[in-house]
Amino acid sequence: MISNRSRAKLGGSIRVVNFLFDDRFGGPHRRVLEVAGKLSPRGIETVVSLPAGEGNAASILAAAGIAVRRVPTERIPKPRNPLRLLRWMLTFPRDVYRFSALLKQEAPEVVHLNGAFFLGPAIAARLLGIPVVWHLNDTVVPRRAAAILGRIVHHLAARIVVSAEAVAQHYGLAESQHDVIYAPVDxxxxxxxxxxxxxxxxxxxxxxxxxxxxxxxxxxxxxxxxxxxxxxxxxxxxxxxxxxxxxxxxxxxxxxxxxxxxxxxxxxxxxxxxxxxxxxxxxxxxxxxxxxxxxxxxxxxxxxxxxxxxxxxxxxxxxxxxxxxxxxxxxxxxxxxxxxxxxxxxxxxxxxxxxxxxxxxxxxxxxFSLARCAERHEAVYRSAIGQRVTDARPHLAAPSES
Known part of the structure; x- marks a missing residue:
């Protein structure tokens, strides 16, 4: 009998849970929303996980027909706040449990992490054997911390995606360790x-x-x-x-x-x-x-x-x-x-x-067309499904300008 993952690798349907860091609608949310519309006819279903909050992201995504799930968790605080950092460390096992419960409920073939600070969902997915596509899309993290995060991401992700080559350089990723997928524009x-x-x-x-x-x-x-x-x-x-x-x-x-x-x-x-x-x-x-x-x-x-x-x-x-x-x-x-x-x-x-x-x-x-961005998302998802988390990571070539 062919498993769901095997079917997905061969071109069958895929369920993807996208984790977004902020409950306020911004660039990553827009990319997820627009790409989801292109992927849906290809049998790729998008579910979004947002933190608890009163931002506008949930309503905008839901209005577009995207299923939204809320997971109340502690955000990683800034290092200069030791009390909040201690609180985050103490509540981290609870958060991993909550992420695991969500993933068991949704049963996705792929987990897509949109941002650097998603250690909890990454560990939850790893424990459940779900491949992770880790999407780095900022250069605001201090260089020293970014280098550490880059090594963690490389260890836990089946595929690493960056929103520009400059992002890969910021996190210290070698060319063979990542795929470049620029944000789309319709x-x-x-x-x-x-x-x-x-x-x-x-x-x-x-x-x-x-x-x-x-x-x-x-x-x-x-x-x-x-x-x-x-x-x-x-x-x-x-x-x-x-x-x-x-x-x-x-x-x-x-x-x-x-x-x-x-x-x-x-x-x-x-x-x-x-x-x-x-x-x-x-x-x-x-x-x-x-x-x-x-x-x-x-x-x-x-x-x-x-x-x-x-x-x-x-x-x-x-x-x-x-x-x-x-x-x-x-x-x-x-x-x-x-x-x-x-x-x-x-x-x-x-x-x-x-x-x-x-x-x-x-x-x-x-x-930078939306169609091209969606095609590259699908290719990364199917590749991630087709390899074990600990396998070597072949990558897609960056878009050619020729």
């Missing part, structure tokens, strides 16, 4: 932005309001551009203001007021219709201090917009590739002057603006 949702005849420039930034996004750099850059360009320049700032970062949001609001930018920067809050917002822009800006594979950049490229972005994480891979057809301009993080000069350059050089936008749209279609 290019069909984005119409190419048409060049207008006016001489103005409107730029936008889309990001949840937290210090890693470097929004203060964007605001200060806007002040510099406004002085140079005048009222022909305007900007849009979209993204959720997180309860966990209320002081940061207050500081940004005060900075906008101090720099007299209330009439220059339009604040939109959380935006559902990203393609609609991008259609009103001439360029997209990313001001983050840390990123892996930011979906906002991919969405800007899909819309045919030139991108001005900080040179962090995998952003260089997205925008430049082999550098023969760049899709944007890179600037150092935390450097408002450099960001402002890049924006001013786009205002002055309309031909460059159009060229970067065309290159970005082409790269999004050829390298």
């Amino acid at each position: 290019v069909s949702r984005f119409g190419v932005v048409k060049a207008t005849g006016n001489s103005g420039l409107q730029v936008g930034l889309i990001a949840n309001w937290n210090p890693l996004k470097g929004i203060e750099t964007f605001v200060r850059a806007c002040a510099i551009v406004r002085q140079e360009v005048g009222e022909e320049f305007s900007s849009s700032l979209a993204g959720a203001k997180l309860e966990t970062h209320r002081e940061y949001a207050r500081a940004i609001a005060e900075l906008v007021e101090t720099l007299n930018l209330a009439t220059c920067i339009t604040q939109h809050g959380f935006v559902d219709d990203v393609p609609g917002m991008l259609s009103d822009l001439d360029a997209l800006v990313l001001s983050s201090n840390s990123e892996a594979c930011p979906i906002a950049v991919l969405e800007g490229m899909a819309a045919g917009l030139p991108v001005v972005a900080t040179d962090v994480g995998g952003v260089r891979e997205l925008l430049l590739g082999d550098a023969t057809a760049p899709a944007g301009i890179l600037v150092p993080p935390r450097d408002p002057e450099a960001m402002a000069q890049a924006i001013i350059r786009l205002w002055k050089e309309r031909a460059l603006r159009s060229e970067l936008g065309r290159n970005g749209r082409r790269r999004a279609e050829e390298l």
Whole structure:
């Protein structure tokens, strides 16, 4: 008799439990949601496990038809809080038991961990003999800790996925130890932005309001551009203001007021219709201090917009590739002057603006499409099922740009 795992390896149905670290909807949640829609017709069912909380991720995922499970657990605290760290250590066996109970109930063929801090689910899956696909998608973990985590991930995972080559380097993974799967963008949702005849420039930034996004750099850059360009320049700032970062949001609001930018920067809050917002822009800006594979950049490229972005994480891979057809301009993080000069350059050089936008749209279609991302997820899942956790890990080649 052929087992469920054997059928899955041969092309049969697969049940995947995705673990997500945050109950607030963000980039990893969007990837899971969009990829799930493409995998479902291929017989791959997606279940999502979220921590307990009042964030919006559960409702958004459920509205898309994805089964959501809640597992109340302790998050790994920061090392500088020894009491919380002790509490986490004491409750860790209980959490592993809870994860094991969930996996026994769902009986998946694969467990997909979306983030670095998933030791509990990894151990639970290992004890139950369920292969783990461990997906690393950040560069915010300190280098020394990342190197340790990289070794743990390599020991416990059947397959390791990174959202950019820069992420693999951050965690100290050799080329033979991982697969690169960039975040997807559904290019069909984005119409190419048409060049207008006016001489103005409107730029936008889309990001949840937290210090890693470097929004203060964007605001200060806007002040510099406004002085140079005048009222022909305007900007849009979209993204959720997180309860966990209320002081940061207050500081940004005060900075906008101090720099007299209330009439220059339009604040939109959380935006559902990203393609609609991008259609009103001439360029997209990313001001983050840390990123892996930011979906906002991919969405800007899909819309045919030139991108001005900080040179962090995998952003260089997205925008430049082999550098023969760049899709944007890179600037150092935390450097408002450099960001402002890049924006001013786009205002002055309309031909460059159009060229970067065309290159970005082409790269999004050829390298970062949702269909391609879903295909690579399926290949990784079937490969993980077909090998034991302790086997050698063959890997998929990174997307070719030829």
